[in-house]
Amino acid sequence: MIAGIRLGRATRLTTMLLAVIALCAGLVIGSGALSASASTAPAPTPTPTEEGDFTSTYTIGGILRDGDNLVAGAEVTVEGDGFTETATSDDSGRWSVAVPGRGEYTVTLDVETLPDGVELRDPDRASATVGSDEWLTNTITRSFPLGVDTRQTTGFFEQFLQRFVAGLNFGLLIALAAIGITLIFGTTGLNNFAHGEMVTFGAIVAWVTSVLLGVNIFVAMIVALILGGVFGYLNDWLLWKPLRRKGVKLVQAMIVSIGLAIALRYLYLFFIGGDTKTMNVGLSDAVVLGPVRITTGSIISMALSVIVLVLVGLFLTRTRIGKATRAVSDNPSLAAASGIDVDRIIRIVWVLAGSLAALAGVMLALYRQVSWDMGFQVLLLMFAAVTLGGLGSAYGALVGSIVVGLFVELSTLFIPPDLKYAAALVVLIVVLLVRPQGILGRKERVG
Structure with missing residues (x-):
């Protein structure tokens, strides 16, 4: 009698162990099939922005401001590595140029295009450079101070x-x-x-x-x-x-x-x-x-x-x-x-x-x-x-x-x-x- 009880318990334990093994095997086979179907399926194509993929778009820009007034209609030229492009500041004073890559560029403000009464604060600073080692992000900012310097200096x-x-x-x-x-x-x-x-x-x-x-x-x-x-x-x-x-x-x-x-x-x-x-x-x-x-x-x-x-x-x-x-x-x-x-x-x-x-x-x-x-x-x-x-x-x-x-x-x-x-x-x-x-x-x- 006791032997029969022990045999029944052993049978039940064996059945449960086989069920667990079968379940694990099914999960492994199923995951393998999913990974195989995923590898054969075509990869989704990223949606590009207007100027291209955000991971490969590099821009140089800034805001032109004369005191509290935003300057529109001024032209800024970016050139370097055989690339040249000119941007015009909009009503918010913003200008931006998309460049081919992380290189060295020269940014020049055309002072002739500034509105009447607006002048570059320092005439010798109409141009600025962008070094290849500055591209820690995809966007570089360059500013051109306009108008009279109102900062107070202390003697x-x-x-x-x-x-x-x-x-x-x-x-x-x-x-x-x-x-x-x-x-x-x-x-x-x-x-x-x-x-x-x-x-x-x-x-x-x-x-x-x-x-x-x-x-x-x-x-x-x-x-x-x-x-x-x-x-x-x-x-x-x-x-x-x-x-x-x-x-x-x-x-x-x-x-x-x-x-x-x-x-x-x-x-x-x-x-x-x-x-x-x-x-x-x-x-x-x-x-x-x-x-x-x-x-x-x-x-x-x-x-x-x-x-x-x-x-x-x-x-x-x-x-x-x-x-x-x-x-x-x-x-x-x-x-x-x-x-x-x-x-x-x-x-x-x-x-x-x-x-x-x-x-x-x-x-x-x-x-x-x-x-x-x-x-x-x-x-x-x-x-x-x-x-x-x-x-x-x-x-x-x-x-x-x-x-x-x-x-x-x-x-x-x-x-x-x-x-x-x-x-x-x-x-x-x-x-x-x-x-x-x-x-x-x-x-x-x-x-």
Whole structure:
């Protein structure tokens, strides 16, 4: 009985297998017959256009235009490789000549056929050539500028003034952030490589507040200023004060700041993405002041930067905390011996540096939009400004920032814009070779 059941199952499996084989064979035979019939059938003939098949038709053409007016009735001759043909521009100013193939041709405009009052802008450019290596497509375009050249040219003096104003604006932006770097260095001896991320933090806060939440840009500046100060406070409270108490050396602390900078930078990238954010806050209208063209955002940025820098100067020279800050910067041990709470002064310096960096980020966002690494892009320029002006000197940072900003923008009059940041570093090297302590730095005895 069991053997019979097994035999029946084997029979059914064999029958199914033979059916599958037969089906596959039928499909193969059928496809072979279809391919054979397709190979014996005549191939369809492509429908040619009026001038022939589109794959073998080559044309040279263009549009004749005098300002906003289209020029009709002008003759253009194309010749080369024994071929010559003349086309006449139609009412839309278009002309076109079909040529035998991809070769070298000369295209000539017959200026005698131009309408009255229409002239070739440059009489020496009545002819143009078409090279055999230009045929990347089947159509080549040649233009003949007609009429008076209405393009405005800017002289060197006008360009100089434009770049000077841009450099002054950029220098003031750098100064806002660079003063924070020099105050931190003066009171703690730390070169904070995460300062660029404090600049980016302010820009992101302003972008979120003004663009995403729709708050007025001036309110967003105040929010960024406050949160920037909080960010600086947290930096010192959570990281730098514990490291100071443990006696961590400056080199190790500098490496920690580099790691913090990388962590913050990619945290920004995670939250806001890698694309550039536009600060559409209504401050992009252009204002023309003689030969200088500047946006309202840049004017407000420069005015606020000057006001804030003056207030910082008054704070350092006229207030008790400011004088204590300068005392700690000069000699922390002597300041502590005279009763000054050094840790409290350092905490205030971090808050002030964070607020200034955040405000600089807002101004930089109005100047160049918002990106996740915008602070890192100008970090080297901030350090160059601090070093150029004199390490530990707030006024030196201001002077160094103005010099760097002006040189960065004015250098584009002579070198490609891509090299302008490198040019600023060349100035830094030259100044330090002549005056190692910086412009406003003090000489120190070594050895």
